[in-house]
Amino acid sequence: MGFHNSKLQNSKHGATRSTVSRRSFLKVSAATGGGLMLSFNLAPLANALANIPGESAIGAFIRIGADGIVTIAAKNPEIGQGIKTSLPMIIAEELDVDWKDVRVETAPMDAQKFGVQSAGGSTSIPRNWDNMRRVGAAGRQMLVTAAAKTWRVPESELTTASGVVMHAASGRALKYGELAAKAAMLPAPDLKLVTLKDPKTFKIVGKPTKDVDGPAVVHGKPLYGIDVTVPGMLYATYEKCPVFGGTVVRANLDEVKAMPGVRHAFVVPGTIKNGEVGLNAGLSGGVAIVADTWWQANVARRKLRVEWNEGPMATQSSKGFAARAAELAKQKPEMSIRSDGDVDAAFKGAAKVLEASYSYPFLAHATMEPQNCTAHFSGGKMEIWVPTQNGANGRGMIARTMGIPEKDITVHMTRAGGGFGRRGSPDPMIEAAWISKEAGAPVKLVWTREDDMRHDCYRPGGYHNFKAGIDAAGKLIALTDHFVSFGADGKFAASSNMGGNVFPAEFIPNLAFGASLMPLGTPTGPLRAPGSNGLAFVFQSFLDEIAHASGRDPLEFHLDLLSEKRVPAPAAATGAPQGPTFNPARMRTTLALVAEKAGWGKRTVPKGTGLGLAYYYSHQGYVAHVAEVTATSSGQMKVNKIWVAADVGGHIVNPSGAENQVQGAVLDGLGQILGQEITVARGGTVEGNFDTFPLLRMHQAPPVEVHFQRSENSPTGLGEPALPPTLPAIANAYFAATGQRVRDVPFNKPRDRDVRV
Amino acid sequence: MAYTLNINGASHTVDVDEATPLLWVLRDTLDLKGAKYGCGAGLCGACTVHIDGTAVRSCVTPVSGVGTRAVTTIEGIAENPLGKKLQDAWLAIDVAQCGYCQPGQIMSATALLAKTPKPTDADIDAQMSGNICRCATYNRIRTAIKLAAGDAVKKEG
Ligand code: FES
Ligand code: FES
Numbered sequence A: 001m002g003f004h005n006s007k008l009q010n011s012k013h014g015a016t017r018s019t020v021s022r023r024s025f026l027k028v029s030a031a032t033g034g035g036l037m038l039s040f041n042l043a044p045l046a047n048a049l050a051n052i053p054g055e056s057a058i059g060a061f062i063r064i065g066a067d068g069i070v071t072i073a074a075k076n077p078e079i080g081q082g083i084k085t086s087l088p089m090i091i092a093e094e095l096d097v098d099w100k101d102v103r104v105e106t107a108p109m110d111a112q113k114f115g116v117q118s119a120g121g122s123t124s125i126p127r128n129w130d131n132m133r134r135v136g137a138a139g140r141q142m143l144v145t146a147a148a149k150t151w152r153v154p155e156s157e158l159t160t161a162s163g164v165v166m167h168a169a170s171g172r173a174l175k176y177g178e179l180a181a182k183a184a185m186l187p188a189p190d191l192k193l194v195t196l197k198d199p200k201t202f203k204i205v206g207k208p209t210k211d212v213d214g215p216a217v218v219h220g221k222p223l224y225g226i227d228v229t230v231p232g233m234l235y236a237t238y239e240k241c242p243v244f245g246g247t248v249v250r251a252n253l254d255e256v257k258a259m260p261g262v263r264h265a266f267v268v269p270g271t272i273k274n275g276e277v278g279l280n281a282g283l284s285g286g287v288a289i290v291a292d293t294w295w296q297a298n299v300a301r302r303k304l305r306v307e308w309n310e311g312p313m314a315t316q317s318s319k320g321f322a323a324r325a326a327e328l329a330k331q332k333p334e335m336s337i338r339s340d341g342d343v344d345a346a347f348k349g350a351a352k353v354l355e356a357s358y359s360y361p362f363l364a365h366a367t368m369e370p371q372n373c374t375a376h377f378s379g380g381k382m383e384i385w386v387p388t389q390n391g392a393n394g395r396g397m398i399a400r401t402m403g404i405p406e407k408d409i410t411v412h413m414t415r416a417g418g419g420f421g422r423r424g425s426p427d428p429m430i431e432a433a434w435i436s437k438e439a440g441a442p443v444k445l446v447w448t449r450e451d452d453m454r455h456d457c458y459r460p461g462g463y464h465n466f467k468a469g470i471d472a473a474g475k476l477i478a479l480t481d482h483f484v485s486f487g488a489d490g491k492f493a494a495s496s497n498m499g500g501n502v503f504p505a506e507f508i509p510n511l512a513f514g515a516s517l518m519p520l521g522t523p524t525g526p527l528r529a530p531g532s533n534g535l536a537f538v539f540q541s542f543l544d545e546i547a548h549a550s551g552r553d554p555l556e557f558h559l560d561l562l563s564e565k566r567v568p569a570p571a572a573a574t575g576a577p578q579g580p581t582f583n584p585a586r587m588r589t590t591l592a593l594v595a596e597k598a599g600w601g602k603r604t605v606p607k608g609t610g611l612g613l614a615y616y617y618s619h620q621g622y623v624a625h626v627a628e629v630t631a632t633s634s635g636q637m638k639v640n641k642i643w644v645a646a647d648v649g650g651h652i653v654n655p656s657g658a659e660n661q662v663q664g665a666v667l668d669g670l671g672q673i674l675g676q677e678i679t680v681a682r683g684g685t686v687e688g689n690f691d692t693f694p695l696l697r698m699h700q701a702p703p704v705e706v707h708f709q710r711s712e713n714s715p716t717g718l719g720e721p722a723l724p725p726t727l728p729a730i731a732n733a734y735f736a737a738t739g740q741r742v743r744d745v746p747f748n749k750p751r752d753r754d755v756r757v
Numbered sequence B: 001m002a003y004t005l006n007i008n009g010a011s012h013t014v015d016v017d018e019a020t021p022l023l024w025v026l027r028d029t030l031d032l033k034g035a036k037y038g039c040g041a042g043l044c045g046a047c048t049v050h051i052d053g054t055a056v057r058s059c060v061t062p063v064s065g066v067g068t069r070a071v072t073t074i075e076g077i078a079e080n081p082l083g084k085k086l087q088d089a090w091l092a093i094d095v096a097q098c099g100y101c102q103p104g105q106i107m108s109a110t111a112l113l114a115k116t117p118k119p120t121d122a123d124i125d126a127q128m129s130g131n132i133c134r135c136a137t138y139n140r141i142r143t144a145i146k147l148a149a150g151d152a153v154k155k156e157g
Helices: A022-026 A083-095 A124-151 A176-184 A214-218 A253-257 A294-301 A318-330 A343-349 A391-402 A427-439 A449-454 A532-549 A554-561 A584-598 A655-675 A726-738 B022-029 B074-079 B081-093 B102-115 B121-128 B138-148
Strands: A055-058 A062-065 A070-074 A102-106 A158-161 A164-167 A172-175 A234-240 A247-251 A262-268 A286-291 A306-309 A335-340 A352-360 A372-378 A381-386 A409-413 A443-446 A462-470 A476-488 A510-518 A609-618 A621-631 A637-647 A704-708 B002-007 B010-015 B048-051 B054-057 B070-072
Touching: A055 A124, A055 A176, A062 A124, A062 A176, A070 A083, A083 A102, A083 A124, A124 A158, A124 A164, A124 A172, A124 A176, A164 A176, A172 A176, A214 B081, A214 B102, A234 A262, A234 A294, A234 A427, A234 A449, A247 A262, A247 A286, A253 A262, A253 A286, A262 A294, A262 A427, A286 A294, A286 A427, A294 B022, A318 A352, A318 A462, A318 A476, A318 A510, A343 A462, A343 A476, A343 A510, A352 A532, A372 A427, A381 A391, A381 A427, A391 A409, A391 A427, A427 A443, A462 A532, A476 A532, A532 A554, A532 A609, A532 A655, A532 A726, A554 A584, A554 A609, A584 A609, A584 A621, A584 A637, A584 A704, A609 A726, A621 A726, A637 A655, A637 A726, A655 A704, A655 A726, A655 B138, B002 B022, B048 B102, B054 B102, B070 B074, B074 B081, B074 B102, B081 B102, B081 B138, B102 B121, B102 B138, B121 B138
Parallel strands: A070 A102, A234 A443, A381 A409, A476 A510, A637 A704, B002 B070
Antiparallel strands: A055 A062, A062 A070, A158 A164, A164 A172, A234 A286, A247 A306, A262 A286, A335 A510, A352 A462, A372 A381, A372 A443, A462 A476, A609 A621, A621 A637, B002 B010, B048 B054, B048 B070
């Protein structure tokens, strides 16, 4: 087979072309030979190797069949962000073929050929836009050269369109399918020197294009990690200590082994060193149960009794964090993040001073497909099938933990049922690998929903204590934030930091950000728009308070604020989501666009209904929202509609996917503000399933109207930046509707929930 | 225990414990991977199949309770004209993001249209709220259902 393992997840016609047996879906390692170097280190193409009979490889990314069918490798993992469609679209555009003739296959994990193959940080489009164009253009170039040699005419006289090379002077034409074998034998052009299309002539990029896996999805074809089947495979369930890093003292393994279908039950010692926290810290200790079916493994698990050594973190709780954060808020920040001007003097001279405290909770990722991984250890080699955002990370951990050289670890990336940052962590991979080796069989490890909810790298909670000074003219002249967060020894826990450039830093003359840290034994990590997802809520909400306190319309207030002369960042300010590249003019345009679309200031809403706006710059994207919210008679918030404007550059590679991403991110944010909270008790996670960690449902989902502001900038990613403004836009609208501020989210706090299972 | 099940019009005999949920019989014994595991507790709808045309959560349906009734899964729903229409509408609207929930969504939507050929927004809310989409493709799911129901749908974008 070609670059890849799976005809099943093959193409836009996946449903009808799925003729290859499941076995070949799995037989990957034997099949990955062949592709050519056409990689991001811009190495020249080697001579082509056609590794599919009748098809010719034009570099690592492209195969062309004699029938003209073009197969393009999708290099990055598909987690629902549409990258399996959008990156190949860019190649197809420059290759100059028709999209209907394109099939897409997920590339094997091979950094030599494909460069970085991860999904995260909305980086895939900005990192690959130029590269993918060049890969496609290089392929086109080779086909043109092949035609020029065939006809003995100069390349400059040749043109291409829809997979055909033409020589206008003689009226001759050859299809790519006819040229591919010859082109595949040519040396590759220098990627730096290939000619790119004039974007005005784009035919594929910028056209709404359907997900290439769509047919396979709606017919329920096996696509995901959880669907993988390997001959002779057993099923595993894995119980870990409720407190991160805890280890097994003893377990009733004999009783478990006596249960129907159970083949193995054993203790996994774990490799996490005392005091280390985070899913990259090592293999978590626990008890593995391996059975003939996954159901039997879990029935047996109900009998499992484990005595844990929970370690020192077992004393931590959400209640404790809140109490400690309140204490710390009364003190001076332990450390300074940024300081401009003289805030004390400015507060003294202010006409009005405003203070408010905000908080947001821990959140789980709750991907719809729970964490899982299939591993097969045999003959010293490890083969892995996994829905991942970062297979290389997991492979590295398997190599380090188990002493298997990386070259002997093959990783197949399957489609993932959601990612949101969760699947960058290596934990399911190392667990499955370890269990397969010990069980001496291929093993599919599937986490229960409860495992998934309770063993996450959570979005960390945070507490912000603000003070603002407004002058007599209603202008914001001073702002301080004492951020109480998590970490130790002056170092923030993962994804719990705040940089010195968080807006409105740089736009206010007197400003001080400081932080105090609380120790944390719960792993944290990136969740969609990490950092920004909490910071946008607190800053954009407090700015709305300031706008109202100064008697100004929020839109006008913000447009003025975004026009202020910028204060240069002090040297100490680093690592901010905002970043030095922030361009306030783009944000003003975006904000003005959404205000216009939502009829801001132009229409009246009924009593009990309000409009709120918010905006945020993250992951290089400029996004602004207006939310319309009604307070119901029972005091609930009902979101009627959300308008969104986004500037992510001059090209939206796939407008259909882009709109879907924005709508999803916005509704994700709505789910967060309504009722999502992860509670820590006795060092572990309380919530286990969707009854206590409520995801948004159909009846709560309002229409989300999306507008793209095209600007003369390189395209940037969209998986994340549409989320951050959602919570503050809704909270600000709720204030407009009711006069009540939402300063602690979620809006519907869970009942007193402090009992851990 | 041996059970003979009628799935997508074909008869299958399986030998599993009586308490085994239909979901795991479908997925791991019969290798029909379309019904998905999301919560195992009847909370998310990812595992939705039809039993005699009624949408049920297969993760909480013991195999022993199925009997001879007709089980339809996403793999067989194209045989149902409404199911086929919905699958086509899903593709036309390009509904899926990760796609993991979508087999369950389509199964629930098919049951909805079978009972309520022209569903209102409130009907859609009521029938579809048991199916979680973590990627929150709800706007498009609603549009696709209306398209399949024959309503003129405003062009997206
Ligand atoms: S898996 Fe059955 S309802 Fe969630
Ligand atoms: S499309 Fe991802 S859960 Fe619905």
